[in-house]
Amino acid sequence: MLERVPKKPLRELPEITVASDTRDYLARAARQARDTDDYELLVDIDAHLQEGGFFHEIIELMENDVLKQTAQSMMRPGSLPLINMQPGMSFQSLAGRVPHQSGPQETTEDPTVAGHRFVQIVRRTIDSMGLDYQVIFPTAMLHLGMNPMEEIEVELARAYSRWLVERILPEDKRIIALLYLPFNSPLECEKLVRDYGDKPGIVGFTVCAVRHKPVHHNQYMRLYSMIQETGKPLVFHAGPHWDDPSFAQLNRFISMHALSFVHYNLIHMTNWIINALPERFPKLKVAWVESGLAWVPFLMQRLDHEVMMRQSEAPGLKRLPSDYMREMYYSSQPLERNDLEMLAMTMKKINADTQLMFASDWPHWDFDPPSSITTLPFLSEQAKRNILGLNAARVFNLPVKRLRPRARDVIAAQQERAAQ
Secondary structure (H helix, E strand, C coil): CHHHCCCCCCCCCCCCCCCCCCHHHCHHHHHHHHHHHCCCCCCEEEEEECCCHHHHHHHHCCCCHHHHHHHHHEEEECCCCCCCCCHHHHCCHHHCCHHHCCCCCCCCCHHHCCCCCHHHHHHHHHHHHHCEEEHHHHHEHHHHCCCCCCCHHHHHHHHHHHHHHHHHHCCCCCCEEEEEEECCCCHHHHHHHHHHCCCCCCCEEECCCCCCCCCCHHHHHHHHHHHHHCCCCCEECCCEEEEECHHHCCCCHHHHHHHHHHHHHHHHHHHHHHHHHHCCCCCCEEEEEEECCCHHHHHHHHHHHHHHHCHCCCCCCCCCCHHHHCCEEEEEECCCCCCHHHHHHHHHHHCHHHHHHCCCCCCCCCCCCHHHHCCCCCCHHHHHHHHHHHHHHHHHCCCCCCCCCCHHHHHHHHHHHHHH
């Protein structure tokens, strides 16, 4: 067979490394953003801070002098003192093929002129993806609920909150965040809600789901009432935890990754529903993040079946579990797109048109750009607009007002930068 001669000479693309500019990494996403340039609003409800490069700033804000000095004595470049995780077992960076997972080391401008280094990097992400807002979550702190020293979770949660509201959020209103709740300490959660819940840029509250605390315990009822009064959502963010005894049986990272993120949200949602918390807090907006979507219809069927067989064990429910689940909110990432027929049915079952919100999970190895939604053939144009921004505006109380630059201007700026 004759070889086809390319019409244009092939050129070798530059290598992507931890030092690569975010705008180069997301150059294709910038071109794709032309397809959503006329959308009213685009919101990414789940992107991540890679704490390694900024953890020394967070530690400086710790209120416990003993823990602060202990952490400072442990500090090394890129290290995360007091964090209970195994960096040697994460496998998240895909052996360097998605290197920003381990924390970007790209060049930024003078912070006294262009702002905090983290803010500069997020701006590059927001502009490249064509977003109006991006919700920032921590990454290593997703494991903090398993720390054997509860006071460490409390101290880091407060320091992280101060870092956000004092140093990051004031620099760009497009960067928004949720307060990390140290859920192992309910009274401290309430204090954080009081101290920081109304600060500019704080649009909700998050429980990092990797933990063994039952969400239905009476000690949390006052906290839920406080959050409900704010009108802001409570978000359960899933995560990996290979040290869980059940997952220790799994011999591949991909196996643990497939199950772990779903596992904790399955447990917390089951407790939330069977113990009738939707009836006790009917105005509390609850969202479930970074578990994908395939698990939701499964749990709907399982819980409906069990409740219909043993109604006496869920006396507080006035409806079937699936009815409550269809009123909750979900993030799209990681979107299971391998079978579009199954995905279409899943989205139908969860009322995706009104309950699903776009999430990129950038800069993790399995991140999804906005095109993961716009290219779904079974969604109506209005559903795409809702999922990519309008649903998030309702949940997080955001104004429907364009803040992002035009895609053509972003592309032109990138081309000009490349030519220099």
